[in-house]
Amino acid sequence: MEDNKENKSQSVIEVIDFGPLKITGNFLIKDLQRNKEDSSSEVKLCRCGKSENKPYCDESHKK
Amino acid sequence: MERNENQFSGGRRYKNDDITVYWKPSACVHASYCYRELLEVFDPSRRPWVDMNGSTTEKIIEVVNLCPTEALAWKWNDEEKNESVGSDQLNHIKFRRPELMNSIDPDSNEQPVSVKIMSDGPIVLKGNFTLLYNGNKKEVRDSMISICRCGVSDHMPFCDGQHRKAGFIG
Numbered sequence: 642m643e644d645n646k647e648n649k650s651q652s653v654i655e656v657i658d659f660g661p662l663k664i665t666g667n668f669l670i671k672d673l674q675r676n677k678e679d680s681s682s683e684v685k686l687c688r689c690g691k692s693e694n695k696p697y698c699d700e701s702h703k704k
Numbered sequence: 705m706e707r708n709e710n711q712f713s714g715g716r717r718y719k720n721d722d723i724t725v726y727w728k729p730s731a732c733v734h735a736s737y738c739y740r741e742l743l744e745v746f747d748p749s750r751r752p753w754v755d756m757n758g759s760t761t762e763k764i765i766e767v768v769n770l771c772p773t774e775a776l777a778w779k780w781n782d783e784e785k786n787e788s789v790g791s792d793q794l795n796h797i798k799f800r801r802p803e804l805m806n807s808i809d810p811d812s813n814e815q816p817v818s819v820k821i822m823s824d825g826p827i828v829l830k831g832n833f834t835l836l837y838n839g840n841k842k843e844v845r846d847s848m849i850s851i852c853r854c855g856v857s858d859h860m861p862f863c864d865g866q867h868r869k870a871g872f873i874g
Contacts, residue, residue, distance in 0.1 A: 652817040654829060656837035656861040662827060662851055668817040673791050673799060674824065674874065680816070686827055687874075690855035695874040696821045 661685040661698035672696055712804065720756040725768055725778045726797065726804060727754065731848055732775035735865025742767040769793060772825060772865040773850055774800045794823065824873050826850040826863035837861050 652666030663685050664670075670679040674696075684697065691701035710716050715728035738746035744758035746767070756764065768778045777800040780786050786805065789796045797804045799820070817831040830848040834841065838861070850863035854872035857864045 652831070652833040654817070654833050654835050656835070656851070658838075662861070664817075664819060666817070666833070668819050668831075668833075670819040670821065672821040673794075674821055676791070686819075686821075686851075686853070688851065688853060688855065688861065690853065690872055690874065692874075696827070696853070 656688070657685075660688070660702060662688055670696075716752075716754075718752070718754040718756050719781065720761060720764075721781070722761040723765065723778050723780055725754060725756065725764065725776060726801065728775050728777075728801075731773045733773050733850065733859070733862070733864055735772045737770035737772070737865065737868075738767055738776060741770060765793070769795045770868075771795055772822075772863055772867070774828065774830075774848055777801045777804070779805070791823070794825075821853070825867055826853050 652664065652668050655663040655665075657663055663683070665683045668680070670684065672679070686696050687694075687698045687701070689702035691704070692699045693701065710718070712726065714730065715726060718725045718727065739748055742759055742763060745755055745764055747753055747755070765778055768776045771777075774795075777795045777797045779797045780789070786796070786798060789798060791799060793799070815831055817829060817833045820828040820830070822828055828848060828850050829835075829844075831844075832846060833844050835844050835849065851861050852859075852863045852867070853874070854867040854870050856866050856870045856872075858866065
C-alpha cells in the first residue's frame with residue numbers, strides 16, 4: 642500500500658494576490674450552497690465575495 | 705489492540721445517548737462559536753473540555769453546526785438516521801468528514817482533492833495538494849484548510865469565521 646509515497650501532488654491550489662483561488666489538477670468541487678458538483682481540470686473560485694457567478698470568479702474584484 | 709474508544713485518527717469523540725461529537729484540534733481556527741454559544745458543553749478551561757451532559761442534543765447539534773471548520777462535527781448514534789440528514793446540517797460528518805462515516809480511505813493518494821463550497825461560508829480543501837499563497841509554497845498532506853470566500857477575513861487567505869458576522873451570502 643505504501644508503494645509510491647513520493648507521489649507528487651496531483652493538484653495545485655494557488656491563492657492569486659488580490660484575485661481568485663485557482664485550482665488545477667485532480668479535484669472534485671462540491672458546492673453545498675447550490676447542490677452542484679464540478680470536476681473540470683481548472684477553475685477559478687471567487688475570494689472577494691462580489692462575484693455574480695459564485696462560486697466562480699467573474700472578475701468583479703477588479704471593479 | 706484495544707484503543708481508547710474516545711479517540712479517532714486526528715482527534716477525540718464525545719457521546720451522549722443520541723449523538724457523537726467529533727473534535728479535531730488541528731482543524732480549529734478559534735472562531736469561538738462553540739464556547740460563546742454553549743459554554744455548558746464546550747468549555748476550553750475544563751478537562752475534558754466537552755461535556756455532552758451540559759445541554760440538550762438539539763442545542764449541541766445547533767452549536768456544532770456553527771463551527772466554520774471541520775474541528776467539530778457530529779453524527780447520530782443511530783446510523784439509519786444519518787442517511788437522511790440534509791445538507792442544512794452543515795457539520796454532520798457526512799458533509800464535513802465523510803471518512804468518519806464509512807470506508808472512504810482518507811490516506812489514499814488516488815483521491816481527488818475535495819473542494820467544498822460551504823453554504824455562506826469558506827472553501828474547504830482537503831487531501832493532498834500544493835498550496836501557493838503570499839509567496840509561500842506548502843505541500844499539504846492528508847490535511848484540510850479553509851479559504852475565505854467572503855472577502856473580510858483578518859487572516860487572509862484563510863477563513864477566520866467572520867463571514868457570519870459579515871452576513872455573507874453565497
